[in-house]
Structure formats: structure tokens, C-alpha cells
Amino acid sequence: MKKLLPIILCASILLAGCGNSNSEDSSSVASDSTSVSASEPASSSEASSEPASESTAAEEAQTDNLESAVAALEAVNPISNPAPLDDDNEDSAFRVENELMLTMDNLVAYRGDITNDQADCGLVFVVQAKEGKAADVEAELQAYKDSLSANNMYAEFADKIAMAEDARIVTNGNYVAIVIASIGSDYGAIDTALETALNF
Structure with missing residues (x-):
């Protein structure tokens, strides 16, 4: 023990x-x-819990604004045989990027119509640009406008070329619109409509 x-x-x-x-x-x-x-x-x-940044709020698609602007512009510039330019449509996205030559990363949303008539050039197109990108969108639309009137070799398209040369491009905040008068439309009425169409 x-x-x-x-x-x-x-x-x-x-x-x-x-x-x-x-x-x-x-x-x-x-x-x-x-x-x-x-x-x-x-x-x-x-x-x-932090507040959402201003750029996030500014980059929400405002489709009601776009649609009301397009309606106001087409009331004075009807598009014959229209093809829709709508960000919900894949064909439209291809056309906007490759025909209108826009950088898709600059866009929040867009609406409009372009004519499918060979003898016409009517276009109403309104873009909601991303924050700080409206000037870039405007410059690209200006390049598109210039490309339409660069080739005036064909006499049968003289009216069409003249309308394209006078196309209107207007910017208000993050919204940019381009309007090409359809044959028979008046730019005076279009200018009046543009004064208020982008005021949201």
C-alpha cells in the first residue's frame, strides 16, 4: 500500500x-x-447595409421613359414598315451593335424603330446610356450618321442621303436620341418634339 x-x-x-x-x-x-x-x-x-451607390440607381432601365420618348417622336415622324430596335430582342442587339455601331457596354436600355423600306431612311432611336457614357454614345451615333451620308454616288438615293445628312442627335442627361426624318416628314416638327421628348 x-x-x-x-x-x-x-x-x-x-x-x-x-x-x-x-x-x-x-x-x-x-x-x-x-x-x-x-x-x-x-x-x-x-x-x-450601406446605401446603394448612385451609379447603380442611375443604371436601372427606365423603359417607360424610352417608350414615351419614342412615341412622341414617332407621332411627328412615323416610320414606314418599321423594324423594332428593342433591347429585349436579339436581332435588335445585333443591328444596334453592327449597323448603328454602338458599344453595347455603354448602354443601359434602348427603344426605337428603323424603316425596312429601301427607298426610305426613317429612324427614331432613344438610348439610356450608362453613367458618364452619354458623350460616347452621342459620338458613335454621329459616326453612324456620317457613314449614311458618306456615299452619295447614287442619284436615286439623293432624298434619302439628304435626310440622313440632316439627322438630329440630342442628348439630355443619360438619354441620347437620334432621329432621321422619313421621306415626307418635316425636321421642323421633329425639332419641336425633341425639345421635350427627353425631359423626364
């Missing part, structure tokens, strides 16, 4: 030492994890 007592005491001391060692390790691990979590960036819930 006397021999057993020192063995039991040694064992209890060893066990007590192991327990302290484990608690120290666990406390150091806890402090390490605390320091790691403190250095991590704010959580997504905290980030989402």
Missing part, C-alpha cells in the same frame, strides 16, 4: 499537468481565432 500511494500521487500530478497544458493550448487557439476574425473584412450583411 505504501508503494502504491506514491504511484497514485505521481499519476495524479501528471494528469493535472496534462489538463493544464490542454487548457492553455485551447485558450491560445481561441485567442488566435479571435485575432484572425478581427482582421477579416466586414461581413456581407454589414456591407449590404
Whole structure:
């Protein structure tokens, strides 16, 4: 029994030492994890509580504005045999990018109509540009306008070329419109309509 007592005491001391060692390790691990979590960036819930940026709000498609502008312009410049230019339509997107030569990344939304008549050139097209991109859209539409009137070799298209040369391009804020008068339409009435069509 006397021999057993020192063995039991040694064992209890060893066990007590192991327990302290484990608690120290666990406390150091806890402090390490605390320091790691403190250095991590704010959580997504905290980030989402910040107000939405102005550019995000400005880049929501305002289709009602676009449609009302197109309607006002087509009231004075009807497009014969119209092909829709609508951002919901894949064919329109191809035409806008490759025919009107617009950079799609500059656009939020667009609406309009272009004639399918070979002898006409009527166009009503209104773009909602991304924040800070209206000037780029206007420049690209100007290049498109210039390309239409660059080739005046064919006498049978003289009226069409004259209408294209006088095309109107108007910018108001993030909205840009181009209007080419249909044969028989009057640019005076178009100019009057453009004064208010983009005022939203």
C-alpha cells in the first residue's frame, strides 16, 4: 500500500499537468481565432447595409421613359414598315451593335424603330446610356450618321442621303436620341418634339 500511494500521487500530478497544458493550448487557439476574425473584412450583411451607390440607381432601365420618348417622336415622324430596335430582342442587339455601331457596354436600355423600306431612311432611336457614357454614345451615333451620308454616288438615293445628312442627335442627361426624318416628314416638327421628348 505504501508503494502504491506514491504511484497514485505521481499519476495524479501528471494528469493535472496534462489538463493544464490542454487548457492553455485551447485558450491560445481561441485567442488566435479571435485575432484572425478581427482582421477579416466586414461581413456581407454589414456591407449590404450601406446605401446603394448612385451609379447603380442611375443604371436601372427606365423603359417607360424610352417608350414615351419614342412615341412622341414617332407621332411627328412615323416610320414606314418599321423594324423594332428593342433591347429585349436579339436581332435588335445585333443591328444596334453592327449597323448603328454602338458599344453595347455603354448602354443601359434602348427603344426605337428603323424603316425596312429601301427607298426610305426613317429612324427614331432613344438610348439610356450608362453613367458618364452619354458623350460616347452621342459620338458613335454621329459616326453612324456620317457613314449614311458618306456615299452619295447614287442619284436615286439623293432624298434619302439628304435626310440622313440632316439627322438630329440630342442628348439630355443619360438619354441620347437620334432621329432621321422619313421621306415626307418635316425636321421642323421633329425639332419641336425633341425639345421635350427627353425631359423626364
